[in-house]
Amino acid sequence: MEPHHALVIEDLQKTYTNGTIALKGVSLRVAAGDFHALLGPNGAGKTTIIGVVTGLVNKTGGTVHVFGHNIDTHPENAKAQIGLVGQEVNFNPFENPIDIVMNQAGYYGIPRRIARPRAEEVLTALGLFEKRNQRAMTLSGGMKRRLMIARALVHEPRLLILDEPTAGVDVELRRSMWEYLQTLTKRGITILLTTHYLEEAEQLCKHVAIINKGEIITQGTMRDVLGELKVEVVILDVVKPLTEAALSAISAYKPRRIDDTTVEVEIGEGRGITGVIKALDEHGIPVQTTRNKSGRLEEVFVRLTKSS
Amino acid sequence: MDISHMWVSFYTIVRKDVVRVVRIWPQTFLPSVVTSVLYFLVFGSIIGSRVGQISGFDYMQFIVPGLVMLAVVTNAFSNVATTFFTSKFFSRIIDEILVSPTPPLVMIAGFVAGGMVRGLGVGILVLLVSLFFALPTIAHPFVVIFFLILSSLIFSLAGLVNGVYAKNFDGITIVPTFVLTPLVYLGGVFYSVSALPSWWATLTYFNPIFYLINGFRYGFLGIADVSIAVSAAVLTVLALGLIGINWYLIRTGLGLRQ
Numbered sequence: 001m002e003p004h005h006a007l008v009i010e011d012l013q014k015t016y017t018n019g020t021i022a023l024k025g026v027s028l029r030v031a032a033g034d035f036h037a038l039l040g041p042n043g044a045g046k047t048t049i050i051g052v053v054t055g056l057v058n059k060t061g062g063t064v065h066v067f068g069h070n071i072d073t074h075p076e077n078a079k080a081q082i083g084l085v086g087q088e089v090n091f092n093p094f095e096n097p098i099d100i101v102m103n104q105a106g107y108y109g110i111p112r113r114i115a116r117p118r119a120e121e122v123l124t125a126l127g128l129f130e131k132r133n134q135r136a137m138t139l140s141g142g143m144k145r146r147l148m149i150a151r152a153l154v155h156e157p158r159l160l161i162l163d164e165p166t167a168g169v170d171v172e173l174r175r176s177m178w179e180y181l182q183t184l185t186k187r188g189i190t191i192l193l194t195t196h197y198l199e200e201a202e203q204l205c206k207h208v209a210i211i212n213k214g215e216i217i218t219q220g221t222m223r224d225v226l227g228e229l230k231v232e233v234v235i236l237d238v239v240k241p242l243t244e245a246a247l248s249a250i251s252a253y254k255p256r257r258i259d260d261t262t263v264e265v266e267i268g269e270g271r272g273i274t275g276v277i278k279a280l281d282e283h284g285i286p287v288q289t290t291r292n293k294s295g296r297l298e299e300v301f302v303r304l305t306k307s308s
Numbered sequence: 309m310d311i312s313h314m315w316v317s318f319y320t321i322v323r324k325d326v327v328r329v330v331r332i333w334p335q336t337f338l339p340s341v342v343t344s345v346l347y348f349l350v351f352g353s354i355i356g357s358r359v360g361q362i363s364g365f366d367y368m369q370f371i372v373p374g375l376v377m378l379a380v381v382t383n384a385f386s387n388v389a390t391t392f393f394t395s396k397f398f399s400r401i402i403d404e405i406l407v408s409p410t411p412p413l414v415m416i417a418g419f420v421a422g423g424m425v426r427g428l429g430v431g432i433l434v435l436l437v438s439l440f441f442a443l444p445t446i447a448h449p450f451v452v453i454f455f456l457i458l459s460s461l462i463f464s465l466a467g468l469v470n471g472v473y474a475k476n477f478d479g480i481t482i483v484p485t486f487v488l489t490p491l492v493y494l495g496g497v498f499y500s501v502s503a504l505p506s507w508w509a510t511l512t513y514f515n516p517i518f519y520l521i522n523g524f525r526y527g528f529l530g531i532a533d534v535s536i537a538v539s540a541a542v543l544t545v546l547a548l549g550l551i552g553i554n555w556y557l558i559r560t561g562l563g564l565r566q
Contacts, residue, residue, distance in 0.1 A: 016566060054407045057566045076309045076409035084407050090399045099324075106320025107408035109313025151404075 005065070006032045006081075006159045006190035007053065012062035014048050014214075022048040024214040025062070030192055030207070032067070032158075035185045037201035037222075038194045039297075040211035041305055046194045047087060049211070050163050054084045067158060080108060083157030085148045085165050093137035097128055097147050100136060101154050108155035115154065122150040126180065142173040149177070159190045166197060178204055202226075202297040212305045226297060232267045233293035236276065239286045246283035250276050264293065309409050317410040321418025322425070325391055329426050336387070337430055340379040344434040347375050348441040351498060362500055363531045368442040372435075373525040374497030377459055379434040381517065384427030384460040385467040385488055388419050389480045392471030396564060406565070412558040416468060416551070423464030424457070431456060451527035451536065458543050459520045463488075465550035472554070472563045491517045496525075501533040519543050 007030040014023040023045045030036045040046050051057030053064055055075060064071045069078040091100045098119055105115035123129045126146040131139060139147060145165060152160060162181075166174045174197070181204060185191055195201055201208060202222065209219035218225055241260040253265035253276050265276050277287045309317070329336045348368070356367030363370070396402040405415055446452055474480045495517030501509045512518050519539040526532040532539070557563060 051566065055565070056403055056406055058561050076411060079407060079409040080309075082407065084403075086400075086403065088399065090401055090403055092401050093399075103320055103324055104404055104408070106323075107317050107405050107410050109309055109316045109409070111316050 004032050006030045006034065006067055007192065008063075008065040009049070009053070010063045012049065012052060012064065013060045014045075014052065014057065015060045022214055023052075023059075023062075026211065026214070026216055028209055028216060028219065030159075030190060032190055033185065033188055034207055035181075035191045035205045036193065037205035037208040038192060038211065039198065039201060039208060039301060040194075044211045044305075045214045046211060047163055050084070050086075050161055050192075050194070054082055054161065055079055080155070081158045083152035083155065083160045085145075085152045085160070085162045087163040087167070089144045089148065091136055091144075091147065091151065093135065095136055096133050097123060097136055097139070097150070098132040100147065101151050104151045105154045110155060118154050118156075119150070122153045123147075126150045142169050145169055145173075146177070149180075153184075157189070159192065160184065161192045163194050164196060165193070166195065166200060174200070198297045198301055208297070210301060210304055217304050222297075233264060234267055234273055234276075235262065235264050235291050235293055236280070236287050237262050237289045238280060239288050240284065242285060243283060246280055246285050249279040249283060309411060309414075313409075314411065314414045317408070318414050318418045318421070321405070321410075321415065322421045325387075325419070325422030326425050328391075329387065329422070329429075336383070336426060337433060340383055340430045341433050341437055344375050344379060344437055347371070348438060352441050362503075363529070365529055365531075366442060369445065369529065370500075370525075371498055372438045372442060373528045374495075374521050375438070376431050376434050376456075377517070377521050377524050378492050378497055380427040380431035380456060380459050381463045381492060381520070382484065382488065383430040384423040384463040385470070386480075386484060387426040388423035388464045388467030389470040389474070389483070390467075391422065392419055392468055393474045393477075393480045396471075397476075402564070412555055415558055416465075416554045419468055419471075420461065420464040420554075423467055424460040427460035427464065428456060431460070445530075446528055447530035448527045451523065453527075454540070455520060455523040455527055455543075458540075458547065459524070462516070462520070462543060462547050462550065465547065465554060468554050469550065469557065472557045475563070491515050496521045496533070516543065516546055 007028070009026060009028040012023050012026040015021050026045065026049060028038070028049070038046050038049065048057055052059045053066065053071065055071065064078075066078040067081045069081065071078045095103075101119035101123060102112060102115045105118060106112065110118070120129060120132070123132050126149055128143060128146055128150060131143060136144065136147065149162075149165065166177055169177065178200065181191060193201065193205060205222055207220065208222050208225050210217050210225070235258070238261050242257060242263055247255050247257065247263070250265060253267065256264045258264055267273055273290060277290075280287055352368035352371060356371070359367040361367070392402070470480060470483050494512065495515045496512065501512050501518065504512065513534070519534070519542045522533050523536055523539040523543070526536050
């Protein structure tokens with residue numbers, strides 16, 4: 001079953017015993033080597049999908065293949081391909097990082113003589129080597145997150161699933177984790193990422209799927225999904241204070257004054273920024289800089305999840 | 309997963325549990341030893357001296373196999389029930405294993421072996437303590453070893469069923485308190501079934517712990533209330549049944565997966 005796909009989900013359904021319908025026939029394909037985002041509001045079904053793929057949740061219907069291995073008929077082969085970084089910290093706080101990582105390798109059948117150097121390698125890569133013999137409970141929140149990643153990587157998975165790995169992590173650490181994840185994709189590891197930081201998905205991921213109320217409402221390349229926005233928001237910094245006359249001259253671009261010398265405009269399909277710059281210049285207000293407003297994915301996300 | 313990988317996974321589960329059990333030895337090994345010393349003092353030395361002999365043996369000698377079995381059974385059971393329950397209840401540590409390719413039978417074997425190690429370890433300690441009170445005769449050493457292993461196996465398996473099913477802390481305290489303890493005390497630790505009224509003796513034959521103590525006592529003293537072969541057969545069937553129940557529970561994820 002399509003070995004060039006890391007993950008193929010067909011018509012996945014899940015109804016919990018309390019009657020909650022979490023997934024209503026989700027289909028999703030993640031190409032091998034891809035960095036794929038799975039986005040959705042709380043309760044949309046992201047974690048349920050991950051739970052089914054990793055064997056933590058029993059599905060009600062549908063099929064899942066991981067690198068061609070069916071999770072129903074060959075669960076052990078499928079699981080061997082996956083590394084999971086779950087949403088919650090779930091290791092024994094009384095154990096040391098080195099033991100946590102080595103034990104995880106053991107569950108995948110890796111003998112300790114091989115597991116130890118591998119564990120040391122991933123702990124070093126994630127900046128935890130010095131802490132390897134300290135109890136895990138003494139680690140900071142960010143270190144615990146990194147330990148979860150180290151644990152998920154020790155058996156060298158081909159598919160790494162990250163369920164909100166940067167939740168509650170400070171900006172600096174988040175960015176260093178992004179860099180590390182990018183080095184993993186360069187090494188050929190496929191990554192499926194769920195996150196609430198849409199900027200994170202926008203910067204890292206090649207493909208994206210958005211799920212809401214148990215259904216995929218859009219999926220494709222990041223460029224295509226962002227293209228659904230049809231308009232681009234641009235911020236202009238001008239040299240002189242904006243006047244009402246100048247703003248009315250660019251009213252077709254739906255200007256929104258941010259402060260005296262900063263304005264936000266919408267550039268629709270087939271239009272360019274040049275018209276705005278020219279109109280402002282004609283009113284004696286030269287444009288100093290222009291920049292795209294970040295968080296375009298966030299706009300797509302909000303529009304789609306509201307309308308679905 | 310091939311055999312060598314399964315062995316590594318099994319070894320990892322057992323090693324992790326044994327390291328934990330040894331690290332917290334005052335909680336895992338010491339209580340049973342202290343309790344046994346009290347039993348030997350109160351029931352063996354003080355009350356036992358007034359009871360006289362049973363089947364030609366001093367009361368102290370008679371109760372040694374039962375007290376060793378009591379320690380093995382309760383420790384094997386509680387070790388697995390507690391370890392498994394806490395690993396699924398606290399932070400879902402059990403997910404470390406559930407997401408791995410470790411097959412259900414290896415998972416069962418790992419947790420059960422951890423319980424057996426603790427049960428056997430405590431049993432040996434209690435046996436050593438008993439040397440201070442009575443010099444036990446061992447009529448059939450291999451029978452002693454067989455029933456020692458079988459008892460730790462059965463109650464580790466039972467503890468795993470309890471651990472998988474339990475939804476809260478009550479779930480792992482109710483069974484030992486209201487099921488296991490009565491079964492142990494009514495299974496013939498302190499008396500011979502031949503001394504019971506017939507209706508009580510008949511009820512005792514439905515108690516699996518009776519067969520364990522019966523076989524174990526036969527190994528030590530060479531006396532038994534029922535045939536040793538019957539004891540072994542009943543307990544083997546029980547062990548196989550519990551393996552089947554555990555396999556079903558873990559394979560289907562009942563009490564484990566959503």
